[in-house]
Amino acid sequence: MSVEEVTQLTPYEMLGGAAPLRQLVDRFYDIMDTDPRVVPLRQMHGPDLTPIRQKLFEFLSGWLGGPSLFIEKYGHPMLRARHMPFAVDEDARDQWLLCMYTAMDEIPMEQTLRDHLEDAFFRTADFMRNR
Numbered sequence: 001m002s003v004e005e006v007t008q009l010t011p012y013e014m015l016g017g018a019a020p021l022r023q024l025v026d027r028f029y030d031i032m033d034t035d036p037r038v039v040p041l042r043q044m045h046g047p048d049l050t051p052i053r054q055k056l057f058e059f060l061s062g063w064l065g066g067p068s069l070f071i072e073k074y075g076h077p078m079l080r081a082r083h084m085p086f087a088v089d090e091d092a093r094d095q096w097l098l099c100m101y102t103a104m105d106e107i108p109m110e111q112t113l114r115d116h117l118e119d120a121f122f123r124t125a126d127f128m129r130n131r
Contacts, residue, residue, distance in 0.1 A: 010065025027103035041095035
């Protein structure tokens with residue numbers, strides 16, 4: 001693959017599309033549901049993670065440059081406003097990142113994509129802090 005082709009790929013395409021993204025999201029929530037280090041984060045979510053799994057998948061699809069599934073269903077994400085009812089502090093941010101980075105460990109991806117996603121996830125999670 002040439003440099004020109006690689007630079008034209010979206011993160012969604014570099015990840016491999018919907019199937020690896022679904023795997024990432026499912027693993028993220030599996031970790032959140034079972035890792036004792038993130039119990040406070042898990043308690044911010046309802047007992048059934050199925051709906052939020054779907055919403056994160058839809059959001060990340062568009063956020064990574066794939067189909068804008070979330071926007072088509074719900075409109076603009078308004079991430080900060082949607083997270084205002086929850087006490088998102090540094091601990092919550094770090095627990096969320098722990099789940100995401102651990103899930104990313106299990107998804108094959110180029111290091112450049114990994115670096116890009118780690119930075120983008122950190123910036124977004126940090127922006128969600130409201131405490």
